[in-house]
Amino acid sequence: MKTVKEVSQLTGISVRTLRYYDEIGLLKPTKTSMAGYRLYDDKALETLQQILFFREFDMPLKEIKALMQNPDLDKKQLLNDQKKILILKKERFERIIASIDEILKGENKMDFEVFSKKEIEEMYSSMIDNMSDEQKDIFIKQYGSMGKFEEHFMESASSEQAQRNYAKVVEWYGDKESALEASMNPDNSKIIQAYSNRYDAVIKKLAAKVGIDVNSFEVKQIVGELDFVSKQLYQMKDMSAFMLEMAEKYQEDVEMQKRLNEIYGQGTTVFIGQALEAFYQH
Structure with a gap:
């Protein structure tokens, strides 16, 4: 003892x-x-x-x-999964350090490529295969159906801004093959589900602030929390482009407004869009 x-x-x-x-x-x-x-x-x-x-x-x-406290939780498996994630992070940092060393020596010859349409389709297919029903429900609420989400994903992932983001992702992983492999082997589903639940909870906190100035500290504090959770959920270093795109849809997509207002309350969709825009444009 x-x-x-x-x-x-x-x-x-x-x-x-x-x-x-x-x-x-x-x-x-x-x-x-x-x-x-x-x-x-x-x-x-x-x-x-x-x-x-x-x-x-x-x-x-x-x-x-x-x-x-979950009796169904396989703690040994979860620890093994966490170990794999930490090893991946360790390898990422080692690659970044190696890249910095090359730059300092003037020998940085890395030539990054972006993902082709076929590779993006493979990424989407792998992502869907590894999604839980609860995760899919989040996208169904957001887009109306998985089919519409797929259309949105393919269109967004093929855009010029997305390709620039892919270049950053490839740089983070060290090479295109490693980045593509990581995108097709998502982290532990239990951890992702925990972040999905937290994401929904933060959206509800933000919806509860309807009517308050979107530039106020209390609103920006919640959006900051949403930014952190989103980075963990979507495994993205910078959520700015994604969130600004969502801010536009929140304010202009009438169908989305109708769906989300039924869930979070009248007027919340436009408010959330304005709050995201205020946070990420400054």
């Missing part, structure tokens, strides 16, 4: 944080000593390690708690 102080020294997590985890029911001590000290066994430390892995992905404590 280890005390709070010993666990803190071992993991680098502050005593205050460990006490807070206990208070919210995220990580309870194995038992409490006669003197009132919290004590943790090896199983509790293993649970803490899993929590810290989740925190690496910036998941809110509330969502981590829900995942940890």
